[in-house]
Amino acid sequence: MSAELQQVQKVWERTRSNSPIYEFLLSEVDIYEAEPGVVRARLQVTARQLNSKGTLHGSFSATVTDWAGGLAIASCGLDATGVSTDIHVNYLSTAKEGDSLEIESRANKVGKSLAFTTVTISKKTESELTVVAQGSHTKYVRTR
Template structure:
């Protein structure tokens, strides 16, 4: 997975499908797509400055079209729909990189009650490029 962009509330990534991600028919396995629903939802929450993105309470994925085969690229988008005091909801889309056709979509709900108070959370400016409150974790790459 390669992150293409991340701003507060939205993350976009490119994923190159590997042979171990395929089902027996040679297309992207539904379980791999479900994992992307989970991962992209969590990454979308991280763009809001959460060091820990909580625990999953519900994940739903709907498959629209075959996701592609080994070596193909797909685009994944995760968006924060709501971020409350205890629950957060995200939306996920898997898209074809050329036609932009929706291949799958889903939602991911997480309990964030304890995550919201984590001492390593940060606040970003509106672009997401600068931390305006808190300190970035040491494992973040320098810009």
């Protein structure tokens, strides 16, 4: 296991125990890869992530953007991943119960006080990935 993945797992375990919403929505997530500034995870969609129409809830994609952006920051060696100053999500497709999601987050820049991240949530089919949502997230961090 890489040092970055160990760091991300450590931050995730601490975060999930202090965040009921993350535990509720992401308890089954598999964080399988991390390198400096990049984290990859997968998750099978369950009923708890769906809206009243039976498709992936928009708030779930926003929560994943928040969560995964923080973990991308953690992959850069930070224990404290900051607080949100801006979050934006583009909803491009949808997913339903049983679909397999691939989540990739990137810390595009981690500065002295702000970190900028992007998150892509894709639905995996037999032959391809279809982007479901893309998010951008800015967090206030203190790196000193």
